[in-house]
Amino acid sequence: MMRPSLLTALLCVFAGCVRAPPVPVRHVVSTAEAPTFRISQGKGTAILLVNEETGARAASLGVLELEAGAGVPEHIHENSVEMLYVEEGTAEMTVEGKVVAVRSGDAVYIPARVRHSARIPEGAPRFRAVQVYVGPGPEQRFRQGVPVKSPAPSP
Template sequence: MFRTSLLTALLCVSSGCARVSTVPVRYVVGSADAPTFRVSQGKGTAILLVNEETGASAASMGVLELQAGAGVPEHLHERSVEMLYVEEGGAEMTIEGRMLPVKQGDAVYIPAGTLHSARIPEGAPRFRAVQVYVGPGPEQRFRQGEPVKPAASAP
């Protein structure tokens, strides 16, 4: 036990995550148990699956769904890498001033501190992507949206 705790602490400090979760780890989080919020002026939803509230201290994962005409304004995450896996639809992403179309099956990597935005063209099908932040925290901005479904109690 001591050896595992020491190794975890050393890895965490050396990788810059210097915080250890005090929340019990939920190894499996179903989407039915995760809080969901309206985003992008009501044209989308964000499902917050795994994050510090579920005991994940090094990364977070959620699902972002956006309808045609929705967008994510230009922003950056100072200390967090963002990765997306596009499950459905497509988007026009701008990363570091470069417009890059993304479509179903694409993976997107956005380094920490990189300006980026996204737009779903009018008439396009729904966009759905798994969203991962290495260095959790940025997903908390979705909580500013109207709750669609509160989180279920942990088992």
């Protein structure tokens, strides 16, 4: 039995592979240039800063902002590690079924294939976290939200 990668390589040789040209690496991306999406039923935003669209193939980086009462439903990232650095506010996160409180100054590590969710308690201040995915891709789900702004054209 052939391994999928070998089969794919052979198909590319015989059938020809069409590959998108590589995206030029943008070493600096300002928040003003980054696409921003309204998420969590209008109670949050996701700012997508560095990802495959800016030439980063190994990881992505964004900013997640959530108001009181907002939440992120339970989910899994099959192939990506998620890390958060909490800049402002507090949240109740559930990681592998265990509820943990996170607050400003905390770092959170969520391995691939681990169920997790988050909730911002009513009356809590705004939650703001830098969000990194090692193995980019999960950040693309935020594009299902309502665009707040589109990226400015790069020079």
